[in-house]
Amino acid sequence: MIHENAHITIDPARAADFENAVSQCAPLFRAARGCRGMSLERQIEDPGQYVLRVVWDTVEDHMVHFRGSADFQKWRELAGPFFLAPPTVVHSTKPDPFF
């Protein structure tokens, strides 16, 4: 399992609408091939900064299968208008003792 961490910057004045859009997209992620869960975290120190966290079986499940899907287009259609810049996306693993 790997974690996708997508760092997203929005106008904090639009937080409620953005969170609502992400919430509408949650079923799209959760139904995707290899998706094990998703969540959203909002930074306390800078409330325009969010991290979308998605757990996938593999990086390919995210970068190839999900990004190539109609559901990714739907995600970008609903959440994309809030992005002030292209999200920064990285993937991570948990070393064994922390799995």
Added chain:
Amino acid sequence: MIHENAHITIDPARAADFENAVSQCAPLFRAARGCRGMSLERQIEDPGQYVLRVVWDTVEDHMVHFRGSADFQKWRELAGPFFLAPPTVVHSTKPDPFF
């Protein structure tokens, strides 16, 4: 509950020793006032980048009580020598639908 995210950069050639040091410190975090769990994630794209994730009841549990404790000194003593720069630390919350 809030999440501490400490972004840590190390020399990836020292990854095994660093992970071992963090593993040794896990009981210090887990015994701390207000700590609900901790984990470590290693970035796939840049394997010298880690995020230490700690769940606390409040920001104060981290920034006041833990940082003022002898266990924080122990953490810095064991893990600090691996840091190539001071960690970047932010805190986040999960908006209601994602809690």
